[in-house]
Amino acid sequence: MAKTTANSSATAPDPAPASDPGGEDLIQLRSLQLAHQAESRYQASDEELRHFYEQMVLIRRFEEKAGQLYGLGLIGGFCHLYIGQEAVAVGLQSALDPKLDSVITGYRDHGHMLAYGIDPKLIMAELTGRAAGISRGKGGSMHMFSVEHHFYGGHGIVGAQVSLGTGLAFGHKYREDGGVCLAYFGDGASNQGQVYESFNMASLWKLPIVYVIENNGYAMGTAVKRGSAETHFYRRGTAFRIPGLPVNGMDVLEVRQAANIAIDYVRAGNGPVLLELNTYRYRGHSMSDPAKYRTREEVQEMKDKHDPIDHAKAELLLRGVSEDEIKAIDKRLRGIVTEAADFADSSPEPDLAELSTDVLVENY
Amino acid sequence: MAVELKMPALSPTMEEGKLAKWLVKEGDVVKSGDILAEIETDKATMEFEAVDEGTIGKLVVAEGTEGVKVGTVIALIDGEEDEKPSTSSAPAPEAKPSEAAKEEAKAAAPAAPVEKPAAPAKAPEAAARNVATVTLREALRDAMAEEMRRDDRVFVIGEEVAEYQGAYKVTQGLLEEFGPKRVIDTPITEYGFAGIGTGAAMGGLRPIVEFMTFNFAMQAIDHIINSAAKTNYMSGGQMRCPIVFRGPNGAASRVGAQHSQNYGPWFAAVPGLIVIAPYDAADAKGLLKAAIRSEDPVVFLENELIYGRSFELAEDDDHIIPIGKARVVREGTDVTIVAYSITVGMALEAAELLAADGIEAEVIDLRTLRPLDRGAVLASLAKTNRLIVAEEGWPTCSIASEIVAICMEDGFDHLDAPVLRVCNEDVPMPYAANLEKAALINSARILAAARKVCNR
Numbered sequence: 008m009a010k011t012t013a014n015s016s017a018t019a020p021d022p023a024p025a026s027d028p029g030g031e032d033l034i035q036l037r038s039l040q041l042a043h044q045a046e047s048r049y050q051a052s053d054e055e056l057r058h059f060y061e062q063m064v065l066i067r068r069f070e071e072k073a074g075q076l077y078g079l080g081l082i083g084g085f086c087h088l089y090i091g092q093e094a095v096a097v098g099l100q101s102a103l104d105p106k107l108d109s110v111i112t113g114y115r116d117h118g119h120m121l122a123y124g125i126d127p128k129l130i131m132a133e134l135t136g137r138a139a140g141i142s143r144g145k146g147g148s149m150h151m152f153s154v155e156h157h158f159y160g161g162h163g164i165v166g167a168q169v170s171l172g173t174g175l176a177f178g179h180k181y182r183e184d185g186g187v188c189l190a191y192f193g194d195g196a197s198n199q200g201q202v203y204e205s206f207n208m209a210s211l212w213k214l215p216i217v218y219v220i221e222n223n224g225y226a227m228g229t230a231v232k233r234g235s236a237e238t239h240f241y242r243r244g245t246a247f248r249i250p251g252l253p254v255n256g257m258d259v260l261e262v263r264q265a266a267n268i269a270i271d272y273v274r275a276g277n278g279p280v281l282l283e284l285n286t287y288r289y290r291g292h293s294m295s296d297p298a299k300y301r302t303r304e305e306v307q308e309m310k311d312k313h314d315p316i317d318h319a320k321a322e323l324l325l326r327g328v329s330e331d332e333i334k335a336i337d338k339r340l341r342g343i344v345t346e347a348a349d350f351a352d353s354s355p356e357p358d359l360a361e362l363s364t365d366v367l368v369e370n371y
Numbered sequence: 372m373a374v375e376l377k378m379p380a381l382s383p384t385m386e387e388g389k390l391a392k393w394l395v396k397e398g399d400v401v402k403s404g405d406i407l408a409e410i411e412t413d414k415a416t417m418e419f420e421a422v423d424e425g426t427i428g429k430l431v432v433a434e435g436t437e438g439v440k441v442g443t444v445i446a447l448i449d450g451e452e453d454e455k456p457s458t459s460s461a462p463a464p465e466a467k468p469s470e471a472a473k474e475e476a477k478a479a480a481p482a483a484p485v486e487k488p489a490a491p492a493k494a495p496e497a498a499a500r501n502v503a504t505v506t507l508r509e510a511l512r513d514a515m516a517e518e519m520r521r522d523d524r525v526f527v528i529g530e531e532v533a534e535y536q537g538a539y540k541v542t543q544g545l546l547e548e549f550g551p552k553r554v555i556d557t558p559i560t561e562y563g564f565a566g567i568g569t570g571a572a573m574g575g576l577r578p579i580v581e582f583m584t585f586n587f588a589m590q591a592i593d594h595i596i597n598s599a600a601k602t603n604y605m606s607g608g609q610m611r612c613p614i615v616f617r618g619p620n621g622a623a624s625r626v627g628a629q630h631s632q633n634y635g636p637w638f639a640a641v642p643g644l645i646v647i648a649p650y651d652a653a654d655a656k657g658l659l660k661a662a663i664r665s666e667d668p669v670v671f672l673e674n675e676l677i678y679g680r681s682f683e684l685a686e687d688d689d690h691i692i693p694i695g696k697a698r699v700v701r702e703g704t705d706v707t708i709v710a711y712s713i714t715v716g717m718a719l720e721a722a723e724l725l726a727a728d729g730i731e732a733e734v735i736d737l738r739t740l741r742p743l744d745r746g747a748v749l750a751s752l753a754k755t756n757r758l759i760v761a762e763e764g765w766p767t768c769s770i771a772s773e774i775v776a777i778c779m780e781d782g783f784d785h786l787d788a789p790v791l792r793v794c795n796e797d798v799p800m801p802y803a804a805n806l807e808k809a810a811l812i813n814s815a816r817i818l819a820a821a822r823k824v825c826n827r
Contacts (some may be wrong), residue, residue: 109574143607149607159573159610164597170563171598174570181526181552181576204563211558365608366642368666371695371742 036245037250039280044267049098049263053326059101059259060319061336066118069127069315069345070290073117073134073148075168077294081352082134086148089118091289092254095221096122098262099189104268105186107158110269111172112191114149114281119191123156127343131351138357139350145361157186166199168192169218173205176216176279187215187273193293195226197240206247206279213278218244218271220283221256227292228300241283249281257313260322287313375426376446378439381417382409383624384675388412389437390445399427401448408434408445413679414540414693425450427559429704457705501686508541508678510652511617514659515542515579519549522577525663526553528568529581529618538583539619539678560714565591565616569598569668572614577663582618584674586635592637599668600643620648621712621763622800622811624676631800634762635711639740639773645694646740648672648717652682654738657692672740674713674763695739697747703733706821707751707758709774711737714761720814721761721821730825740770748774749782756787757824761817766794788824793817 027055051059077086089096089232093225094113100110100122113120120130125141133140134148141151142161151161162168172190179186196202197220208214220240224231229239241251250272254265262284269280287309290299320333378388389411395401401421408419414501426614428447432439503512519525526549531538533546533556546554557564561582568578582588588595591783599612622631639646645667649655655673658808662669700715701722710718715736722732737744752758760771778790796810 058414111570141607142605142609145607146605152602152606152607154610159570160602160606162598164593167566167593167598170566170594171570174567174572175574176570177567178571178576181571201562202583204558204560205566205763207558207560208563208567276384307533365604365606367645368603368608368611368613371645371693371739 013277018184032248036248036250038271039250039265039268041267042228043252043254047264048258048260050266051263053323053328055101056260056319056323056326057328057336059094059097059263060181060316060323060333061340062097062101062122063259063316063319064337065127065340065343066090066093066121068094068340069121069131069347070117072348073131074290074294076135076348076351077130082148083136084147085114086134086294087115087292088288088290088294089115091309091314092221092223092256092286093118094259094262094319095219095256095284095286096191096257098256099217099219099266099282102263103187103189105156107179107186109159109172109179109186109188110191111159111168111177111188113165113168113193113196114161115193116149116151116162120151120153120158123158125153125154125156125158127347131347132354135351136356136362137351137354139354143361143365144357145365147169161240166192166196166201169196169199169202170205172218173209173216176209176214177212179215180212185274187217187270189217189219191219191221192220193226194220194231194235194240195229196220197243198226198235202243203247206244206281207248209279210244210247210249213276215276216279217266217273218249218279218281220281221286222283223286223288225288225292225300228296228298229343230300235280239283241281244279244281249279251281251283253283253285256284257309257318259315259319280337296335373447373449374423374425375444376407377434377450378441378443378445379410379419379637380441381412381419382414383626384679385412385414385441387438387440390415390434390439391431393434394428395427397427397430401425401427414538415536421448423450428539432566440778446809467732478505480758481821498650500783502683503679503686505652505684506679506681507652507655507673508539508543510539510651510682510684510805511659511673512543512545514656515663516545516548518660519545519553520662521555524575524577525579526555526576527579527581528555528557528564530557530583530603532581534803537581539675541635541673541678542581545801546681548808561587561590562593565594566598566620568614568616569594569612572599572612572668572752573602573610577613579615579617579663584623584630584675585618585620586630586632588616588618588634595638595644595668596641596672600641602643603667606641611666612668613666615659615669616675617662618661619675620672621674622676622807624794625802625807626800626806627802629801633672633712633762633795634770635672635740635762635764636773638672639743639770640768641741644741645669646672647694647710647738649738650677650700650710650712652680652684652689653693654698654736656684657690658694658738660689661691663800665689672712676713676814677716680716690789693736695742695744697738697744698736699747700735700736701732703755705730705732705755705757706825707733707735707748707755708761708817708821709735709737709748709751709758709771711740711770713763714812714817717812717814717817718761725821728826728827730821737770743770743773743777745777745781748777749785752778752782753785756785758782758786759791759793759817759820759824761793761812762795763812764795765791765797767797769794788826791820793820 072247176188426446568580
């Protein structure tokens with residue numbers, strides 16, 4: 008048998024790796040859960056809670072308006088609404104350092120952009136395909152980016168953002184800039200192969216990334232239990248020694264607390280973390296989804312008992328914020344959304360010359 | 372009876388090697404499994420083990436000898452008296468593949484083009500300077516090293532690129548100079564590392580993603596097409612993806628259908644990508660440097676069969692070759708042969724034979740497949756009025772088809788004969804030596820097509 012002699016100086020594989028079924032490995036993998044159990048909710052100041060509430064309401068009103076504009080034919084193609092999941096984006100992204108960190112997500116991206124403080128007018132104008140849109144009308148609902156905000160899209164191929172986000176994390180580590188990448192994907196994307204290829208490398212190279220599975224219960228029309236052998240998604244990193252943490256994604260303060268724990272762990276150079284945010288989307292997968300795969304009662308129960316916005320509102324009231332103040336907030340946000348919709352409706356379509364710009368950066 | 376030990380073929384493309392070291396001496400008794408020698412191939416240093424038992428009779432080729440052809444007798448083993456003499460001529464390691472490769476090397480197979488510069492085109496830039504002879508793989512390595520010295524955002528990532536020194540030795544020495552932070556071995560996980568490279572480029576780095584071969588890039592094509600190529604457009608010019616995907620492409624030699632394919636036409640069909648497929652060392656170096664500096668995603672298609680070929684290149688040369696510009700490799704007046712990558716060498720061979728018949732062929736090396744240099748093709752057509760395309764790949768929906776379309780749309784008035792495609796056969800690559808030879812383009816087919824359009 009011919010074999011290479013000029014081979015690596017790497018250590019020989021250990022024929023009998025130490026098994027550690029209940030010892031240090033398990034403790035490390037469960038360390039985040041233990042920390043979260045010890046204190047599961049973030050101690051937000053009144054000001055912080057009010058801000059979270061405002062952001063969640065902004066997302067909801069924005070998405071309701073987007074649904075309306077879609078019905079009027081102003082928005083075309085695919086349009087995936089975030090209604091019901093608002094606490095996830097707001098709770099997680101409020102914990103990031105916007106100067107250092109990066110965010111990437113799939114096609115259900117409006118909420119993540121709004122949570123990052125990106126101008127609703129630019130987002131809505133992209134949804135209507137106008138020149139003033141954040142991608143100059145050439146991306147659409149699924150493809151929005153803001154390099155300025157370190158928001159890297161906006162990706163339409165299910166699961167692609169997981170590998171791309173791992174690459175962003177690779178960049179943070181390569182540049183030693185102290186940043187962390189937050190990569191969102193759904194319970195459906197969790198079954199894509201590249202997710203696990205990425206987990207393996209991220210853990211191997213201790214890349215600074217927080218993987219966020221937004222488990223809204225349905226991969227399009229397929230309920231989690233019909234498509235996933237392991238439905239506890241936070242365990243999906245275990246084979247790669249990635250600690251996981253299940254989180255109630257309908258409570259913004261619990262989400263924020265989990266984010267702090269995860270980001271601290273990752274920023275300290277310990278490698279990736281996997282968060283499972285258990286949440287629910289009230290609307291269909293996209294605008295054309297009749298949502299026959301679940302009952303009205305199921306949706307109604309989530310709205311009545313678990314709504315993240317109602318939850319935050321009740322907490323604000325308990326803290327002594329008056330109904331009038333909350334009404335004033337709601338009114339102001341409605342105004343912002345109406346303004347965004349008017350802007351998106353009235354601003355012009357891209358110039359036809361835009362058809363062939365931006366295909367390549369350089370001229371050859 | 373003495374058994375002849377012959378120089379083994381230790382890779383699908385190996386035709387000769389260096390007998391680096393004998394580990395036995397004359398008179399030594401060896402048994403099956405003993406290591407006899409170290410042999411340096413074009414890719415790595417390999418151990419050569421005995422299959423037969425016996426006594427080393429004579430070491431025919433001295434250690435340190437370079438360029439020992441596959442199949443050359445390098446030693447004799449005297450077998451045990453009472454044993455049936457082996458009919459196998461060489462103690463070839465895991466004998467089948469190397470035996471087969473040897474057979475193929477003996478056959479005059481144009482399928483595996485001769486490892487010599489057919490008619491080395493001098494790099495025009497090199498004319499006035501000291502000229503060195505370098506192999507294609509060295510030129511590619513130098514291009515990467517120079518750009519890595521120049522820009523610390525540039526890094527190389529892929530399978531076996533670091534500690535192994537590259538599956539085809541293209542990244543040899545890079546780990547030593549740049550360290551593991553910038554020369555990164557990955558697990559076997561093309562989809563994943565192509566995505567990581569693409570994401571790193573979106574985040575501002577300058578990755579060079581090596582695919583061991585482009586056949587494996589099919590696992591990753593989603594990121595090349597959907598993530599890398601479309602980002603700039605989808606973001607309205609906001610988010611860039613300056614990345615190079617590179618590796619060997621096209622048929623190698625006797626590696627069968629899944630490892631022998633030219634993906635040039637696939638990638639060249641996609642707006643948002645740059646696709647480069649160089650032939651010689653000067654072009655490979657200058658174009659790879661341009662690719663690394665480009666703000667756009669580049670697919671850089673190399674050819675394994677040319678990696679070991681030597682070309683002339685100006686010493687200490689750090690030229691950049693503009694992307695998207697074809698080159699007239701040989702001037703002619705009677706017929707144009709448009710080629711790229713390995714078929715440039717075949718076209719030059721054909722051109723020499725045509726010249727003997729009084730037909731002066733102009734050979735154009737496209738160099739870049741996207742954007743395609745339509746102007747160069749049409750200018751040559753206007754000069755010769757006859758054109759054929761030589762492509763090592765399938766004919767259907769090929770670069771050749773595209774050239775035909777360009778000639779029809781914009782060069783019709785200059786045509787004195789139909790444009791012909793000279794390509795591989797439209798079948799998956801067979802393994803059998805004779806069938807593979809029959810499937811592949813060669814210079815004789817180019818010659819025949821050129822004669823046909825010239826009515827000769």
